[in-house]
Amino acid sequence: MSKIFEVPLYPYQRSADQDQAxxxxxxxxxxxxxxxxxxxxxxxxxxxxxxxVVDENDKVSWGSRAICFAKRPLEILDRLGCGDPMVDKGVIxxxxxxxxxxxQVFGFNLLPEQGHKRPAFINLQQYYFEQYLVDRxxxxxxxxxxxELRGGNKVLELSQDETGADLTIGTPDGPYRMKADWVIAxxxxxxPIRNMMGLDFVGRxxxxxxxxxxxxxxxxxxxxRWFWFDPPFNRGQSALLHKQPDxxxxxxxxxxxxxxxxxELKPENIDRRLKAMLGEDISxxxxxxxxxxxQCRRMDRFHEGRVIFAGDAAHQVSPFxxxxxxxxxxxTDNLAWKLKLILDGKSPLTLLDSYDAERIHGADENILNSxxxxxxxxxxxxMSRIFRDAVLDLSERYEATRPMVNSGRLSVPCTxxxxxxNGPDCAAxxxxxxxxxxxxxxxxxxxxxxxxxxxxxxxxxxxxxAPDVLTVEGxxxxxxxxxxxxxxxGYLRQRYLGDATSAVYLIRPDQHVAARWxxxxxxxxxxxxxxxxxx
Amino acid sequence: MSALNxxxxxxxPDEFYAELxxxxxxxxxxxxxxxxxxxxxxxxxxxGDRAVLSQALKAASLKD
Numbered sequence: 001m002s003k004i005f006e007v008p009l010y011p012y013q014r015s016a017d018q019d020q021a022x023x024x025x026x027x028x029x030x031x032x033x034x035x036x037x038x039x040x041x042x043x044x045x046x047x048x049x050x051x052x053v054v055d056e057n058d059k060v061s062w063g064s065r066a067i068c069f070a071k072r073p074l075e076i077l078d079r080l081g082c083g084d085p086m087v088d089k090g091v092i093x094x095x096x097x098x099x100x101x102x103x104q105v106f107g108f109n110l111l112p113e114q115g116h117k118r119p120a121f122i123n124l125q126q127y128y129f130e131q132y133l134v135d136r137x138x139x140x141x142x143x144x145x146x147x148e149l150r151g152g153n154k155v156l157e158l159s160q161d162e163t164g165a166d167l168t169i170g171t172p173d174g175p176y177r178m179k180a181d182w183v184i185a186x187x188x189x190x191x192p193i194r195n196m197m198g199l200d201f202v203g204r205x206x207x208x209x210x211x212x213x214x215x216x217x218x219x220x221x222x223x224x225r226w227f228w229f230d231p232p233f234n235r236g237q238s239a240l241l242h243k244q245p246d247x248x249x250x251x252x253x254x255x256x257x258x259x260x261x262x263x264e265l266k267p268e269n270i271d272r273r274l275k276a277m278l279g280e281d282i283s284x285x286x287x288x289x290x291x292x293x294x295q296c297r298r299m300d301r302f303h304e305g306r307v308i309f310a311g312d313a314a315h316q317v318s319p320f321x322x323x324x325x326x327x328x329x330x331x332t333d334n335l336a337w338k339l340k341l342i343l344d345g346k347s348p349l350t351l352l353d354s355y356d357a358e359r360i361h362g363a364d365e366n367i368l369n370s371x372x373x374x375x376x377x378x379x380x381x382x383m384s385r386i387f388r389d390a391v392l393d394l395s396e397r398y399e400a401t402r403p404m405v406n407s408g409r410l411s412v413p414c415t416x417x418x419x420x421x422n423g424p425d426c427a428a429x430x431x432x433x434x435x436x437x438x439x440x441x442x443x444x445x446x447x448x449x450x451x452x453x454x455x456x457x458x459x460x461x462x463x464x465x466a467p468d469v470l471t472v473e474g475x476x477x478x479x480x481x482x483x484x485x486x487x488x489x490g491y492l493r494q495r496y497l498g499d500a501t502s503a504v505y506l507i508r509p510d511q512h513v514a515a516r517w518x519x520x521x522x523x524x525x526x527x528x529x530x531x532x533x534x535x
Numbered sequence: 536m537s538a539l540n541x542x543x544x545x546x547x548p549d550e551f552y553a554e555l556x557x558x559x560x561x562x563x564x565x566x567x568x569x570x571x572x573x574x575x576x577x578x579x580x581x582x583g584d585r586a587v588l589s590q591a592l593k594a595a596s597l598k599d
Contacts, residue, residue, distance in 0.1 A: 383568075390572035400580040 003287070005127040008058040009134050012152025012172055023177035026052050027343060029167060030184045031155055031193055034061060035126065036311030036328035037186030038133035042080045043336035045140050045147035047455065049343055052178075053137075054169060058151030060130035063288030064214045067123050067244050068322035072413035072438055073329040074118040075511070079454040082136040083118070086129060090122030091243050096225040098405055100392040102232055106402055107224075110410075115491040116441040117448040121410065123244045125214075126325070158183065158196050160306045182339060183307045186328070191313035197304060203297020204371065206318065207257040208378055211291050213270050215249050217284035227407040229377070229392055233276035238377050238407070241277075248287055251277070252319075254378070261291050294318045296367045296374075302331075302356045310335060315363035317370035320377065320408035327366050330414060331359050337455070337509035341533055346474050351534030354421050362414035369409045376406035413438045416512065423506060423515025423528030428499040439511045442491040444482055449492075452480060453511050457529060459520075462492060464502040466520045472529040477506070508532055539590035 010033065017024040028044055030037045033055035044051045069086065077083040094110045112120045140147050156175060157168035165183045168175050185193035194201060226241040228234070237254035244250055253273055255264060263269060270289055275282065298315035302308065311328030335355050341347035379385035394401040416422065416436035425435050433440055441450045459466050460480040470477040487493055496503055506514040506528050515528035545551050559567045579588055 386568050386572045387576070390569055390576055393569070394573050394576055398577075401576050404576075 003127075004131055005060050005062050008151065009060055009131065010055075010149045010151040011058045012150075014171075014173055015148075015150060017178050018171065018173060018176040020176075023166070023179050025164070025179040025181075026050060027180070028052070028182045028184065028339065029054065029165075029178070029180040030186055031055075032186035032188060032311075032313070033057075033130075033134075033149060033151070034186060034188060034311070035066065035129055035133065035325050036332055037184070038130060038137065039076070039080060039329055040184055040186060040310060040332035040336060041147055041149075042082070042133065042136055042140065043332055044339065045137075045145040046080065047336065047340045048146065049336075049340055050146035052148045052150060052180075054150045054153035054155065056152065056154035056170075060127040060134070063127070063290060064212075064244060064248065064250065065126035066129070066322070066325040067125055067242065067250055068326075068410070069122050069124055069129070070322060070326045070411040070413075071116065071118050071120050072411075073326050074122065075438075075441065075450050076329050076333045078118070078451060079333075079511070080136065081139075082132050085132045085135070086124055087118065087122055089128055089132075089245050090124040091223055091245055092119045092122055093223045093225060093243065094120065095222070096227065098392075098395070098407065099226065099228040099231060100389075100396070101230055103396060105392055105396045105405070108402070115443055115489060115495075117450060118441070121322070123242060123250075125244050125246075125248065128245070129325075155187075155193060155196075158193060158307070162305065165306045181306065181343065184335070185307060185309045185313045186311050186332075187313050189312040189316045191309070193307065194299070194309065194313055197307065199299060199304060201297055201299055201316075203295050203316070203367065205295045206293070206374055206378070208374075209255040209257065209259050209261070209264075209291055209293050210319075211253040211255055211264055211270070211273070212289060213251045213253070213274060213286060214244070214288040215251060215274065215284040216247055216287050217249060217282060218247060219249065219278075219282075221249075229388075229407075231277075233273070239277065240407070249284075253277075255291070259291075264291060265289060292319070296371050298360065298363045298367065302359055303352050308335065308339075308352070308355070310359075314359070315367070317366050318374045320373040321366070321370050321410055322408070323366040323370055323411045326411040327362055327414075330362060331355075333510045334359055338534075340509075341475070344474075347533045347535065354419060354534060358414075358416040358419050358421075361416060361418070365414055366411075373406045373408045376404075421508070421514060421532045421534065423531050424517060424524065426500060426503070426516050426518050428518065429503060429516060430495060430498040433496055433505070433513055433516070435513050435515050437513050439507060439513065440495045442487075442495055443489065444492070445486050450511060453507055455509050457509060457514075457532070458507040459525065460496075460503075460505040460507055461520065462496055462503040462505075464504055464518075464520055466504060466525075467522075470522070470525065470529075472526050473533075473535065475529060475533055477525070477529055480507070506532065537584055537587055539587050539594060541594065 028051045030053045041051045041053045097107045098105045154170040156170045164181045228239040240252040242250040302314045310331040379388045391401045391404045422435040457477040458480045500518045504517045514532040
């Protein structure tokens with residue numbers, strides 16, 4: 001049986017654009033049909049922005065690749081109408097164990113907070129993730145939404161002026177040209193678009209190699225994340241074991257810098273490593289293996305004229321902490337509504353500067369966290385190793401140092417502190433929902449708060465009255481009236497009121513808080529809406 | 536914000552110093568380095584106050 005990543009999902013088909021005498025013009029062309037490109041295209045199409053996705057391949061990603069998806073991206077996927085298949089298929093986990101040398105140092109429980117629709121994390125192979133996104137594209141197409149997916153379409157050339165970009169696309173039938181108001185490069189860490197434009201992508205190189213072996217096996221191991229520092233089966237290095245759906249296990253061996261890649265990738269050598277780790281009598285099937293190195297880096301700016309970068313094309317981190325795909329999805333979440341407002345003529349082009357400001361803030365946070373994890377996993381000096389080992393040794397006996405054990409700080413949503421779009425704050429209210437924060441989910445009558453928000457601006461009120469609809473310079477702000485009488489478990493009060501007795505939250509289309517007050521004031525709300533749309 | 540106490544604060548300084556040396560007796564350089572690191576981490580956790588810890592790190596660096 002072929003694996004899903006071996007079957008063409010969007011094979012090349014000749015498009016009408018290829019027979020045009022003058023190049024067709026599109027609103028948005030997304031380059032790259034990976035998780036980020038697909039999510040962005042779905043987001044735009046759901047807002048009736050016509051979008052064409054081009055990818056030189058025609059299949060989902062080869063091998064499992066990204067496997068850990070955090071709560072915030074799952075909420076974004078819910079907004080995009082495809083959270084359920086992901087969560088239904090995904091493996092939910094909360095427990096982890098840390099080993100040092102031959103000993104288990106400690107175990108932990110992520111103890112997910114109650115009162116959220118979605119779990120803290122799921123593990124899901126990237127190929128399923130992409131498959132479900134492609135399914136969603138097909139569903140939107142059936143509903144007549146303006147979204148096209150062109151496999152076997154490779155961008156060969158790109159030029160731009162202040163009104164748009166000109167693309168030359170290579171296909172099995174030869175090249176053709178098209179124009180686009182906007183081009184979004186979601187073409188990965190090696191971004192050919194970024195290279196064509198000669199833009200810098202600099203940062204820190206980590207001199208290390210990691211071997212991923214994804215194996216199918218019937219194993220007795222529980223659904224936990226196991227991490228080894230300096231284990232007997234991989235001396236001086238680290239290792240990771242993590243479960244994915246379909247009895248696929250992600251095993252990650254740190255190899256060090258000076259290795260023979262070809263030699264390490266030989267099945268017999270992988271087999272030797274697996275047996276040393278899991279025992280001589282294991283039986284498994286190797287689904288996918290790969291050796292990767294990584295860098296932590298980002299572009300100086302995430303947009304250059306009419307070309308916008310998102311995901312790994314714009315920023316790259318180590319895999320520790322699952323901050324790659326997860327942060328890329330937050331890029332698309334941030335970008336889609338801004339692009340829609342600009343295309344509708346409701347916001348100036350400068351709104352895109354807030355995409356840079358907010359997502360560069362996110363990228364820097366991820367790079368910082370990811371670099372710190374890497375420095376703990378691979379100490380860069382003798383003293384760094386002495387302290388690392390001291391933390392691990394102490395953690396076996398005492399709780400004191402366990403929070404310092406860093407095998408990856410798992411992705412948490414980014415709060416856009418200091419964003420140019422943020423409006424007034426109210427000091428009596430909880431810190432976690434301050435302007436710039438993503439909404440914190442809570443049960444509300446008839447379902448979940450997050451399911452009742454997204455796409456448009458909303459004014460969420462708690463025990464306070466506001467008009468059903470407020471229109472500010474053509475932007476509609478719909479009210480979302482809630483009250484504490486329905487808040488039986490107190491989540492709303494705890495997460496949104498704090499010491500205030502009533503609240504008014506201006507919520508952005510990406511479910512982030514733009515501003516908040518303890519009472520409704522039309523003038524103040526209108527000013528905050530204008531600020532949030534970049535006017 | 537509390538400040539790092541750089542005044543003498545340990546009763547019986549000679550006894551403390553002797554005890555500090557005694558835990559290192561018979562250890563290799565590597566073992567001693569490890570012990571020192573564990574000691575720093577435990578003491579730092581006990582202090583907890585981030586501002587004090589930063590002052591201590593700076594003070595220990597003997598720079599300006």
